[in-house]
Every structure is written in structure tokens, then in C-alpha cells.
Amino acid sequence: MKTKHVAPVTLSIASxxxxxxxxxxxxxxxxxxxxxxxxxxxxxxxxxREGIANAIKHGxxxxxxxxxxxxxxxxxxxxxxxIGDEGRGFEPENVADPLAPENRLKxxxxxxxxxxxxxxxxxxxxxxxxxxxxxEKKLVAEEPE
Amino acid sequence: MxxxxxxxxxxxxxxxxxxxxxxxxxxQLRDTISRLLDVGKKxxxxxxxxxxxxxxxxxxxxxxxxxxxxxxxxxxRLLHLPPKIxxxxxxxxxxxxxxxxxxxxxxxxxxxx
Numbered sequence: 657m658k659t660k661h662v663a664p665v666t667l668s669i670a671s672x673x674x675x676x677x678x679x680x681x682x683x684x685x686x687x688x689x690x691x692x693x694x695x696x697x698x699x700x701x702x703x704x705r706e707g708i709a710n711a712i713k714h715g716x717x718x719x720x721x722x723x724x725x726x727x728x729x730x731x732x733x734x735x736x737x738x739i740g741d742e743g744r745g746f747e748p749e750n751v752a753d754p755l756a757p758e759n760r761l762k763x764x765x766x767x768x769x770x771x772x773x774x775x776x777x778x779x780x781x782x783x784x785x786x787x788x789x790x791x792e793k794k795l796v797a798e799e800p801e
Numbered sequence: 802m803x804x805x806x807x808x809x810x811x812x813x814x815x816x817x818x819x820x821x822x823x824x825x826x827x828x829q830l831r832d833t834i835s836r837l838l839d840v841g842k843k844x845x846x847x848x849x850x851x852x853x854x855x856x857x858x859x860x861x862x863x864x865x866x867x868x869x870x871x872x873x874x875x876x877x878r879l880l881h882l883p884p885k886i887x888x889x890x891x892x893x894x895x896x897x898x899x900x901x902x903x904x905x906x907x908x909x910x911x912x913x914x
Contacts, residue, residue, distance in 0.1 A: 673824030698885050705856050709823045755894055761868055763861035766893055770857055773892050 662686060662730040668723050669708075671716040676708050679726050686728045687735065687795075696796045699774035700735065703791050706767040707739040715741025715787050730795070738790045745782040802826030802852075804833045809909045813842045814880075818851040821859030830859075834866045834877075843875025844912045848905070850881035855889060864895065876900075880908045 665686055669675040683704055687697075708724055716722035725740040752759050754766045771791060772778050781788040802819040815833055820826050837845060847863075855863075863879075870877040878900040882890070890896040902908035 676823070698888075701854070702856065702889070705822065709856065709858065713823070760894060761864055761898070763865040763868075764857070766857040766860060769893065770889070 661732070662728070664727050664729040667726040667728075669726065671712040671718060671720050671722050671724060673709065673712060675712075675724070676705055679704060679708055682726075683728055683737070686730070690730075690795050691798050693796045693798045696793065700737075700793055703771045703775045703778075703793070704737060704739075706771050707737070707789055707791060710767050710789075711739050711741035711743075711787070714746070715743030717743065733795045734792055735795050736790065736792045738788055740784070740788040741786045743786050745785075745787050748780055802829055804829060806833065806837070808842075809846075809905075810912075812844045812846050812909045812912050813837050814846045814848060814905070814909075816848045816851070820854040821852055821862065822854055822856045823858035827858045827862045830862045830866060834869060838870065838873055838875070843870065843873055845870055845875060845877045846880050846902075846905075846908050846912075847877065848880040849883060849886055852883060852886060855886050860889060860893065860895065864898070867898065876912060878902060878908060878911065880905060 665682065667679060667682055669678060680701060683700065687700070708726065711724040712718060716724065722742040727738040729736045751768055752765055754760070754762070754769045759765060771789070775791045775793045777792040779790050781790065802817060802821055802825060805816045807814050807816070817830070821830060834845065867877045880902050882901050887896065890899070900911065902911065
């Protein structure tokens with residue numbers, strides 16, 4: 657496992673779901689030197705896509721004039737991504753539990769749960785206006801054959 | 802995402818290919834199911850073998866399709882679940898909602914019961 661640092665890479669994208677692919681491409685590029693395990697790659701991809709989709713849909717309300725920011729960084733063996741929107745924030749404690757029997761068959765409401773499940777740490781910062789979600793994951797390299 | 806539909810007896814098999822993610826494939830899946838229900842086809846098997854990626858919107862669509870088909874008196878089952886999609890269904894306890902098969906003839910035969 658390499659331990660070099662990656663200086664923050666920042667992307668500002670318009671609120672379009674098509675741009676999730678662009679963010680995914682940049683993230684893959686940033687993490688390419690690490691030869692990550694399939695599980696780690698999948699976890700980060702899942703969280704990245706959920707985070708940006710939430711920022712576009714819930715944070716910015718789908719307003720194409722509003723931007724979503726994405727910052728990617730590696731410190732040691734920890735990958736950190738911050739996703740920011742221009743919305744009004746929300747109260748994480750009020751988010752419904754998708755595992756509750758009454759919510760199990762709902763068609764939405766699992767994005768935050770997936771982010772928490774697939775990343776090691778998820779926290780929110782509302783101090784800058786909008787929502788800034790910061791997600792961290794320890795990088796695990798692919799096992800050598 | 803591409804969706805190819807074929808029949809095996811009274812079972813409609815939807816073969817999905819590509820991503821079922823927000824803005825790409827999620828609505829298409831719903832429309833495909835609606836068209837089948839509109840012509841009275843209620844026994845539906847979704848083959849996920851060639852699905853490369855799914856997100857919470859895609860999962861939501863699968864759940865919504867399951868509910869829609871069930872409410873119409875039909876049955877929706879899954880075939881060839883890729884490991885990553887199985888993980889995503891497992892952590893949200895949805896794996897227990899769907900009947901999942903690894904073998905098409907067995908899956909088709911299950912609708913006879």
C-alpha cells in the first residue's frame with residue numbers, strides 16, 4: 657500500500673446527474689495509483705454517487721444554476737471526499753431509518769444509509785451554508801496473487 | 802441501460818444491461834414493467850447478470866417495481882444477482898424481500914408453483 661499524500665483535488669460541477677459520471681472518472685483517476693481492492697473501489701464509488709446525487713436532488717433541488725463541489729484527498733492510507741451543495745441544509749437526526757419495517761419497501765431514503773454503510777466515517781458541516789458532507793475510508797489495496 | 806424483454810412460457814424475462822442509476826436506467830426499468838403489466842403480463846423475471854452498477858435510485862426502482870407487480874397480483878423475481886448488487890440489497894435487508902435465482906430454468910419453473 658502506497659502512503660503518499662494526494663493534495664486536494666477540487667471539482668465544481670453543475671447540478672446535473674450526468675456529471676456524476678465525470679466525478680466518478682476524476683475519483684477513479686485520483687485513486688488509480690493505489691490498486692484498490694474491488695470492495696474498497698465499490699464502497700467509494702457507491703458513496704460518491706449517493707453523495708453527489710443527494711447534493712443535486714435534495715441540496716440544490718435540481719436547480720442547474722447551483723453548483724456541487726467535490727474535494728478528493730488522500731492522507732496516508734485514508735481517503736477523504738467532501739461534497740458540498742448550495743441548499744439550506746438538513747437535520748441528519750430526522751432522516752428516516754430505511755431498515756424500519758414501515759420504510760423497508762419505500763422507493764427512496766437509502767442514500768445516506770449507503771454512505772454510512774460503505775464508508776468508515778460520515779459527518780456533516782453546515783457552517784459554510786448548504787451541506788458539506790465529509791466521508792472517509794481507509795484504503796485497502798488489492799491482495800497480490 | 803438497455804432492457805431486452807423475451808418470453809419463456811408465461812414468464813416475461815427482462816434482461817438488463819448497463820447501469821441502473823439515477824437519471825440512467827431507473828425510469829426505464831419502471832416503464833418496461835408498466836408496459837408488461839399493461840398487456841397483462843404479470844409473471845416477471847429480471848436478469849441482472851449484465852448490470853454493472855446500481856445506486857439507491859436503482860434499488861428504489863427495483864423495490865417500486867416489486868410492489869407494483871405484487872399489487873397487480875403478479876410476481877417479480879430476480880435472476881443472476883451480481884455480488885455487488887447482492888451486497889447492496891443485503892445491507893438494506895431487501896434481499897429477504899426478493900426471490901433470487903441463479904439458474905434460469907429453475908427460476909422460470911418457480912412461477913409454476
